[in-house]
Amino acid sequence: MNDRSTTPVGQLSRQMLVDSVYDRLMALIMDQQIRPGSKISIDALVRELGVSSTPIREALARLEADGLVLKESMRGYFATEQLSAAEFDDLCQFREVVEGWAVSTAALRATKADIEALQAELDTVPRPLDGDDYESFRRLQEHDVRFHMRLLQIAGNQALTTAFQRTHPHVRTFRLRYEAKQGNSAIREHEAIVAALRQGDPKGAQDALISHIRATANRIRPWLDT
């Protein structure tokens, strides 16, 4: 989403203030240093981040489009509330529909190179997942995002990939995932998906993916409403 590396012909595009503010706010929200539902004051950010209001407003506008903050007229911005159980289930259902179609399509389209790229992604995960610490989790989470995005890309539908990306399912369940500590099982489920893709089995891949999403959901669900 934030890969604004337009990169005008070989030259790295300068990091605008908007981008760094966006990244910092995203991090603050993900780590819950900005609590769900709490007010996000532009003035406070001006003082805290040491930049003027314009880039902050633009970053907030972007975050609003991402569904991570909410704007109320003449009242300001607020962090979106923690997912309710119903919203969480909606999100999982959405993933089943979109990713389910994507993997079954991917099973028919995947090249050798695609499969190997997926395998390489799996192999880079440090195993056994030793660390209980925040950084280890963060690396795992980033692996998970890359893995699922790659599945979508293999399916090859840009509109669908973008729509998925914009719902930010990973970001919105970040804290929950952290608390649920679900690393090793998730990796095994990923392997099952890759195995089905390798055999070119659409139905098998779809089943494996849906099992994975449901298993993840079951691991996370106890942490809702806390």
Place this chain on the structure above:
Amino acid sequence: MNDRSTTPVGQLSRQMLVDSVYDRLMALIMDQQIRPGSKISIDALVRELGVSSTPIREALARLEADGLVLKESMRGYFATEQLSAAEFDDLCQFREVVEGWAVSTAALRATKADIEALQAELDTVPRPLDGDDYESFRRLQEHDVRFHMRLLQIAGNQALTTAFQRTHPHVRTFRLRYEAKQGNSAIREHEAIVAALRQGDPKGAQDALISHIRATANRIRPWLDT
């Protein structure tokens, strides 16, 4: 998307400048008065719309999230290019996946009231579709958007509805739809969908919807690349 009627407890939220700028730009893009691919200068808009840059920037940020304009660092905003054939097909595929699931779910969930609301929506369309003029088309288009949104709402998945809404399939094919003049057939296909829903037939509803999307796509496709 632009229903920012946060409405702080019964009181209508004041129309901010951002909102009116957003609406005007949306109209300019839909009507192709801003050509696909062309530059959108902030300064020019400042002069033309008579407001300062801040609300314009925020409106453009929103439109970027909607995928209707594109921003390049230090170079400015551009209207997104006209859909290529491949992008158009992606969009149709996306609709088949998302809306297909939605109607089959809707067939199981729809109440009498839901069905009647859909029927009412169909009945409000002026028939026979006499006007070849722009205004008639516009009314038809708005009907179509309402009809499809209502289908999604009956399915009851907010995450999926939002994701669909944010891809703006209708907006992005507006001009094409206008040129393809496809009114009467579309209405009949809508009726087939409602009939299947009325019978509580998930498979039938899904088939009817997919037929509708493909028929629409076939009517529109000749107008691509013009």
Place this chain on the structure above:
DNA sequence: TTTCCGTGTTTCGTACACGATACGCGATGC
């Protein structure tokens, strides 16, 4: 307790300074 009002805080919008990009023109090299 409820309503009204004043004060402080924050958002919304404007005006302006700075810096980067784009474009045209002329000079240079082949």
Place this chain on the structure above:
DNA sequence: GCATCGCGTATCGTGTACGAAACACGGAAA
């Protein structure tokens, strides 16, 4: 003569500073 390169100017995006309007909160009065 033609293409390429470099320079200077105009234009536009980015960020700052400031004023005006709206909201939120607390105290006072009925």
